[in-house]
Amino acid sequence: MTRRAALSLLGSGLLLAQARPSPVDASFGLAPGAEAWVARTLDAMSLEEQAGQLLMPAIPAGATAHNELGAEALRLVTELGVGAFTLRVRGAVDALELIQTLQASSEVPLLVNVNFERGAGTFWSEGAMLPRQMAFAATGDPNTARIAGQIIARECRASGVHWVSVPICDVNVNPENPIINIRSYGEDVETVRSFSRAFIAGCQGGGVMACAKHFPGHGDTAVDSHLELAVVDQPRARLDAVEFPPFRAAIRAGVATVMTSHIWFPAIMPGEDEVPATLSRHVLTALLRDEMGFDGLVITDAMTMRGITGRWEPGEAAVAALAAGADVILDSPDNAAARDALVRAVPRGVISGRRLRESAERVLRAKAALGLHTGTQIDSQAAFTILRDEDTRRFARGVASRAVTLLRDESGVLPINASETTGLLHLALYDDWSGWDFADLEALRDGFEHRFASVSSEVVFEAPTLGVAQRLAGGSVSLSSGELQSRLGVTADRLARLQLMAEQSDVTVITAFVRTASYRASVGLGPHQLALIREISRQGRPAVLAILGSPYLAMATPEAPCVLLTYDDGRPSAEALPAALTGETAIRGRLPVTLPGVAARGDGVQILSR
Known part of the structure; x- marks a missing residue:
């Protein structure tokens, strides 16, 4: 031939x-x-x-x-x-x-x-x-x-x-x-x-x-x-x-x-x-x-x-x-x-x-x-x-599950009892990378909605663009810069609204997506996003910060009383996170790096599965 x-x-x-x-x-x-x-x-x-x-x-x-x-x-x-x-x-x-x-x-x-x-x-x-x-x-x-x-x-x-x-x-x-x-x-x-x-x-x-x-x-x-x-x-x-x-x-x-x-x-x-x-x-x-x-x-x-x-x-x-x-x-x-x-x-x-x-x-x-x-x-x-081998996907989810690391849980929020939680607020914070396709967000929402009776979800960018708005909507949208900021950004009005939503929810889960990518000078969230984390952390209500991506973001969020790390911003970690939060899977990961002023390499609070 x-x-x-x-x-x-x-x-x-x-x-x-x-x-x-x-x-x-x-x-x-x-x-x-x-x-x-x-x-x-x-x-x-x-x-x-x-x-x-x-x-x-x-x-x-x-x-x-x-x-x-x-x-x-x-x-x-x-x-x-x-x-x-x-x-x-x-x-x-x-x-x-x-x-x-x-x-x-x-x-x-x-x-x-x-x-x-x-x-x-x-x-x-x-x-x-x-x-x-x-x-x-x-x-x-x-x-x-x-x-x-x-x-x-x-x-x-x-x-x-x-x-x-x-x-x-x-x-x-x-x-x-x-x-x-x-x-x-x-x-x-x-x-x-x-x-x-x-x-x-x-x-x-x-x-x-x-x-x-x-x-x-x-x-x-x-x-x-x-x-x-x-x-x-x-x-x-x-x-x-x-x-x-x-x-x-x-x-x-x-x-x-x-x-x-x-x-x-x-x-x-x-x-x-x-x-x-x-x-x-x-x-x-x-x-x-x-x-x-x-x-x-x-x-x-x-x-x-x-x-x-x-x-x-x-x-x-x-x-x-x-x-x-x-x-x-x-x-x-x-x-x-x-x-x-x-x-x-x-x-x-x-x-x-x-x-x-x-x-x-x-x-x-x-x-x-x-x-x-x-x-x-x-x-x-x-x-x-x-x-398309499903065994590979199961392996990926298994690694992601074993990797989840609990830095601290000062208020004893975890594990969350889904059957006793009337309303969960999910705030998805994304960094300024332009390539997000939101498959991870879909997996997270599915995981939360499968476990909790009522879930409210909001996406927050520091400086949202029309491109990410269109991908998030799954089609063409026409929005002015002001509309983009008020719907997906952190204006004063939206910050106040999100804080009120957190006050009225049984628990708030903030997922911070921060990834490495070529041709970017830094990795992290913007100042208004960090202010949102800070304000919700100070309310005294049950709140979890889950960092999907760079663990070094934890150095910029000392106010957060409960912090989880996944070291990954992809679908396997998004699928593993809800199960870890609710105690369906054990939390047993250990930090592979030092977070100066926050945690030492090898740290990680262990929580057994329910």
Whole structure:
């Protein structure tokens, strides 16, 4: 069967599933036939084709096999011969069809990567959404991370994905960190190390490459490297004690790939003033390759981030990254310029032909180790069966339930006796992220309405926009800025009305949704939202503040007498919260980070289920 014929069967369920995957690790050990394929393929490649193998463009959210975005991805295959893609496509139907289209058009099989930090549900509604890494750490059980790795590997292999950009090995020691935060396993080195190892074992044991990121550590920054060059100005001894151990552990565990960070580390980068680690030979070759002994694939973080684009042109940055020790250039702003610059750099002596060939060989060895040289078919029917597996959703809810942490309950509000509660007021406070889809709110409302006789629900933004109002309404709405603020914001009149509603309710549950997202300078609620929490807390009526997302918000809400943490803003935590509030499930999570002035790592009030 030709690749074109195979493509025509996509969606029919007639394609055969790939054989049971073999575990993969950084050694990329190959059988003789696979070794021969690598040697034969590499020897047949021109310098341009070798350079193309090092490029991993990003395919944006709206791409399909039938639109211009998909056509542009196809041109990158046929004209530049790129070796890999990272997919940001929303929806498995479009993603699987596009993967097959691209594979069918590529002379050399493509590596397909997706940043499934939260499982297939990160991008695909057909898949289950897993909680954030910090929620896993709050359970205290690294085996949950191993199972998550197994689940993600199973979803990926069925869907034609070979590589995930997980785990995040950053130790989040900075409460002001706007981009790592709950994406980390926490601030404790041993916790990050053990959970990262467990995830790698589960994922790579299932035949999918894991990726330890963001080397050599993004946990002690107060800026998002998507916005500017971040700096970790710590001495080498501190880096050895905090930042490096999880990466050393990941390498010992055989992690197949490591992602670099666009961060300057002055202590380990002599003579490199304000240069990101991504472009540093001191970091990628001397430290990662030579000292730590990593021999797998080194991939840059996205080269579209301002920590790179603020100072380097696309071609210049690609050459500098390869010279530093990287193998794969992720999401260049100009892939053609990057490839051409890599090719031109060889005769100019900036990089050697041997160096370029070395990285191209690593890419091909990874492909052979994954079995791509024997076929890239997708059984779409089997893929959707796996993506819709209810066991995965039960696992996600179980982890979310075990993660719930009670910081304090000064008035003894919990557990709430639903049968004796006449009216519950639910105030859903959302931060200023523009991408909320409110699936979590729907799950919360369903959970409350299932348990309580009367539920009133209000959504509160600091500065509501028409876009979020339309998504909340599920359709088109026409509101002035004043109407938006009075209906969804915190005007003086609305603040007074919400306070009165709280006074007249048996119990008020405030859910604060605060999430990490790229290109945001901070994480938290606005001053008027915090004032609302403060005023309701001072009423003396039963009230619970449940923080869905960054636990550091608790530092800004000292007045709240009862505070719960979930470390996640997604559906699993929204589904788990009502059961925890009413005592149907035990509250047993432990805080994975320190909240200065509020709580110590390991804190958590335990409440047995009813």
